[in-house]
Amino acid sequence: MIERQFVSQKTKEYYIQKYIEGRLRGVGISQIRLKKIPLGEKIIISASRPSLIVGSKGANIRDLTRVLKTEFKMENPQIEIAEVQNMFLDANVVAQRIAGSLERFGSARFKSVGHKIMENVVNSGALGVEIIISGKIPSSRAKNWRFYQGYLKKCGDIAISGVRKAQAIALLKSGIIGIKVAIMPPDIILPDKVEIRESISTEVGETASSALSIGQEQSEKQKESSESADSTFKKKASAKKKTATPRKRKAKETGTGEEEVKRLSSPDDKDKVQKTVSSDKEDPESAGQNVVPAEENQNEEKQTAVEDAEQKPEQSSSAEGSGQ
Numbered sequence: 001m002i003e004r005q006f007v008s009q010k011t012k013e014y015y016i017q018k019y020i021e022g023r024l025r026g027v028g029i030s031q032i033r034l035k036k037i038p039l040g041e042k043i044i045i046s047a048s049r050p051s052l053i054v055g056s057k058g059a060n061i062r063d064l065t066r067v068l069k070t071e072f073k074m075e076n077p078q079i080e081i082a083e084v085q086n087m088f089l090d091a092n093v094v095a096q097r098i099a100g101s102l103e104r105f106g107s108a109r110f111k112s113v114g115h116k117i118m119e120n121v122v123n124s125g126a127l128g129v130e131i132i133i134s135g136k137i138p139s140s141r142a143k144n145w146r147f148y149q150g151y152l153k154k155c156g157d158i159a160i161s162g163v164r165k166a167q168a169i170a171l172l173k174s175g176i177i178g179i180k181v182a183i184m185p186p187d188i189i190l191p192d193k194v195e196i197r198e199s200i201s202t203e204v205g206e207t208a209s210s211a212l213s214i215g216q217e218q219s220e221k222q223k224e225s226s227e228s229a230d231s232t233f234k235k236k237a238s239a240k241k242k243t244a245t246p247r248k249r250k251a252k253e254t255g256t257g258e259e260e261v262k263r264l265s266s267p268d269d270k271d272k273v274q275k276t277v278s279s280d281k282e283d284p285e286s287a288g289q290n291v292v293p294a295e296e297n298q299n300e301e302k303q304t305a306v307e308d309a310e311q312k313p314e315q316s317s318s319a320e321g322s323g324q
Helices: 002-023 050-054 056-071 091-105 107-123 157-162 198-254 258-263 267-282 284-289 294-323
Strands: 029-037 040-047 077-083 128-135 143-150 164-171 176-184
Touching (some): 002 029, 029 091, 050 056, 056 077, 091 164, 107 128, 107 143
Antiparallel strands (some): 128 176
16 A cells, blocks of 8 residues: 555654764754665755764764664665754754753753843844753753743734744753743734835835826816816807898898798799799898888788789689680
8 A cells, every 4th residue: 555655754754853963962953854766865954063973984874874774774875964054943953952951051050041032033133033952951840941032923823824833851969840932023924914115115106106197187187078068068059040130030120031922822822932032042232232021011011912803803804705
């Protein structure tokens, strides 16, 4: 089964890491990684003091590779050593330093050791640090001593993935002392952290002011265009009024038009009036000069109508005589 292969591989890596940590105790090992390469297997050891791992003329490296081949049956193991850049920001290195100092100086000076390490971690740029030392210190009863400074996340995803944690043990005459270290690095990105940049704020202000100026210009242009449209419309309306008024006035003064045509009864008179109206339309100036007042026109029309009525019976009688 492929699951058993994974489990056996991981257990093998765990035992290799524990053996290297026990073999290279006191060199400040941060982490041990195993990687497969085409030529064999590579072991990457990150430590604060890589010179102690190499030894004189690489003797420690040769002994370690020989043990890994024989005991752990690794094919062509290659050991690579990496140096830790800032050892006071690495929780594993800090825990090992505390354990080493307690084993060297004893449990009587544990407070000075804790405060000194905490101060070095904060000076290195950490946002927060917490050190817990538990055991029979300084009396015969076991106690927990907590040293903390700064800001440290205790819950959430940042506390699991962002905060660096490590554990170590120190073997003393009074018993085993446990050490827990938690460090919050300076490069961590917190979800509740907000930064206001001055350059971005000035750019936003400039863009807002430019947008306001553009909007004002557009509104002014719209106002000007509407005003010009209103003025042109008013001019056209006034021009139409000026052209329409003289014609209406002339029609009222002359009295010619459709009203006169309705007043007349005979079709001959209607034809005459229509001719006069059409002639007035064609030549309004001449028509206006030769116009007779309306009352005189009405009297003349009545006289002509009476004369026509007298002439019609005479014509009818003459026609009857000729017939006989």
